[in-house]
Amino acid sequence: MNDSPTQPIEILLVEDSASDAKLTLKAFRETTRDRNVRIVADGVEAIAFLRRQGDYNECPRPQLILLDLNLPKKNGLEVLAEIKADPDLRSIPVIVLTTSEDERDIFTSYQLQANCYIRKPFHLQQLRNMVNLIDKFWLDLVKLPPTDIHLFTVESRSDIAD
Numbered sequence: 001m002n003d004s005p006t007q008p009i010e011i012l013l014v015e016d017s018a019s020d021a022k023l024t025l026k027a028f029r030e031t032t033r034d035r036n037v038r039i040v041a042d043g044v045e046a047i048a049f050l051r052r053q054g055d056y057n058e059c060p061r062p063q064l065i066l067l068d069l070n071l072p073k074k075n076g077l078e079v080l081a082e083i084k085a086d087p088d089l090r091s092i093p094v095i096v097l098t099t100s101e102d103e104r105d106i107f108t109s110y111q112l113q114a115n116c117y118i119r120k121p122f123h124l125q126q127l128r129n130m131v132n133l134i135d136k137f138w139l140d141l142v143k144l145p146p147t148d149i150h151l152f153t154v155e156s157r158s159d160i161a162d
């Protein structure tokens with residue numbers, strides 16, 4: 001249902017577990033459509049990637065973020081708070097993907113404007129099913145925000161009254 005089937009969808013996966021990252025990446029590759037999944041392993045790298053700092057200056061803007069909560073250097077809730085406080089980044093949907101079942105984490109994630117919260121499954125087949133569902137819902141059914149956001153900022157729109 002996406003308008004540009006030839007253009008891969010850019011996904012940022014923020015995950016410090018190399019094995020979880022690998023399995024998630026593999027599961028996305030098993031979906032039939034083009035997805036570019038880029039992986040960063042801690043919260044500081046996630047923010048650097050999103051702000052295109054340092055080595056990330058050529059990286060594309062992700063259209064969807066999968067965010068682990070337990071991360072080194074800067075935890076997922078801090079990353080989420082920074083994303084949603086930043087007018088340039090806050091329109092990117094963030095899926096919190098974590099092993100935590102702590103209701104405080106769930107509540108705080110939504111309070112910080114997470115777009116959804118998913119408990120990371122333990123088993124490979126469940127992980128595949130989860131990725132499939134994410135893919136079908138978030139990357140097929142849902143219309144994601146455009147990537148050329150400078151065209152849509154409030155300042156540049158004449159159809160929004162002062």
Ligand SMILES: [Mg+2]
Nearest residue numbers: 016068070071
């Ligand atoms: Mg982790």
